[in-house]
Amino acid sequence: MNDVENIKVGVVGLGLMGSSIATNFLIAGHEVVGIAPIPADMVGASDRIDAHLTQCRDLSLLKKDEAYYRSRLVLSEDYASLQGCALVLECVIEHEEIKRTVYDLIETNVDRDTVIGTNTSAIPISQLQKSLEHPDRFLGIHWAEPAYATRFLEIICGDQTDMRHAQFAYDLAEQWGKEPTLLRKDIRGFITNRLMYAVYREGLALLEDGSATLEDLDKAFQYDVGSWVSIMGIFQRMDYLGIDRYSKMVEEIFPMLSKMEHAPAIMEKMVDENAAGIRNGKGLYNYTDEEAKKWEKVYMDFSKDIYNLINKTR
Numbered sequence: 001m002n003d004v005e006n007i008k009v010g011v012v013g014l015g016l017m018g019s020s021i022a023t024n025f026l027i028a029g030h031e032v033v034g035i036a037p038i039p040a041d042m043v044g045a046s047d048r049i050d051a052h053l054t055q056c057r058d059l060s061l062l063k064k065d066e067a068y069y070r071s072r073l074v075l076s077e078d079y080a081s082l083q084g085c086a087l088v089l090e091c092v093i094e095h096e097e098i099k100r101t102v103y104d105l106i107e108t109n110v111d112r113d114t115v116i117g118t119n120t121s122a123i124p125i126s127q128l129q130k131s132l133e134h135p136d137r138f139l140g141i142h143w144a145e146p147a148y149a150t151r152f153l154e155i156i157c158g159d160q161t162d163m164r165h166a167q168f169a170y171d172l173a174e175q176w177g178k179e180p181t182l183l184r185k186d187i188r189g190f191i192t193n194r195l196m197y198a199v200y201r202e203g204l205a206l207l208e209d210g211s212a213t214l215e216d217l218d219k220a221f222q223y224d225v226g227s228w229v230s231i232m233g234i235f236q237r238m239d240y241l242g243i244d245r246y247s248k249m250v251e252e253i254f255p256m257l258s259k260m261e262h263a264p265a266i267m268e269k270m271v272d273e274n275a276a277g278i279r280n281g282k283g284l285y286n287y288t289d290e291e292a293k294k295w296e297k298v299y300m301d302f303s304k305d306i307y308n309l310i311n312k313t314r
């Protein structure tokens with residue numbers, strides 16, 4: 001087991017996820033360097049991390065008081081502060097060129113054996129790692145928000161990733177309170193996106209051919225899958241209900257499932273109309289400002305409840 005308190009880690013990019021991940025690193029016991037690649041991060045990140053630490057206290061995730069964890073955090077615009085970090089996680093905007101510029105700055109300032117991770121949602125790791133001077137130390141470390149109150153974490157190897165570094169991140173992730181998964185091959189979309197896009201495709205196809213409304217598709221998914229998915233995975237579910245039942249249904253239903261390869265008209269229309277969901281109130285549903293704010297709060301409270309609930313069943 002790694003001695004987390006003596007392992008310094010860095011986070012580059014302190015937006016929504018970077019702040020939340022930095023908090024997770026702090027409460028796991030690391031000394032943390034947060035790099036602000038844009039000046040706005042220096043203004044907002046400190047308050048965001050303070051607020052997250054308070055949330056962690058409410059969740060009973062802290063072993064020491066908030067001031068102790070705060071004292072283990074350095075925020076800086078200077079990449080040289082990353083010196084001595086065993087792991088640096090890039091968490092900047094999902095833009096390939098910007099990420100590449102950030103990797104140059106990280107590599108110029110860290111030791112040869114520092115592992116560099118990216119929280120990219122969808123850019124292939126093998127593609128990103130091509131621009132690194134030492135691509136063997138580069139891998140994907142994909143989190144879910146809020147990072148400190150979710151168990152999910154995917155570790156993704158690119159074509160050139162040295163498995164020793166992936167194992168290092170995997171072992172550390174267990175000390176971050178995660179249930180990590182290791183993807184040895186760099187498949188597009190990683191694990192969860194692959195699974196979810198299969199669901200999205202089928203849902204959109206049923207919507208488009210008029211089989212069911214948006215509201216009913218959401219309800220069916222929420223109240224069926226939502227009633228078991230936090231306690232068992234899809235294959236545990238198969239065993240729980242009986243694999244024999246599933247094999248017959250697979251034969252019958254797979255041939256009927258959508259094979260759609262393009263974004264359906266409803267999505268194209270939304271994009272043309274500049275719909276951004278709760279961010280601008282216009283999406284597949286419409287939202288007032290109050291409703292958008294309520295969703296953010298309700299989701300945060302729910303994450304806390306689920307986190308605690310899963311603790312009881314582990």
Ligand SMILES: NC(=O)c1ccc[n+]([C@@H]2O[C@H](COP(=O)([O-])OP(=O)(O)OC[C@H]3O[C@@H](n4cnc5c(N)ncnc54)[C@H](O)[C@@H]3O)[C@@H](O)[C@H]2O)c1
Binds near residue numbers: 102121
């Ligand atoms: N939000 C999520 O739920 C989520 C989940 C998984 C992965 N991710 C991934 O995490 C990464 C960060 O996402 P986020 O939601 O925290 O985004 P965000 O918009 O909250 O933060 C983006 C950050 O990118 C940096 N940035 C912006 N412009 C920059 C520039 N020109 N040069 C250098 N840095 C710049 C800043 O630090 C900024 O705070 C993305 O790759 C995203 O795909 C996000």
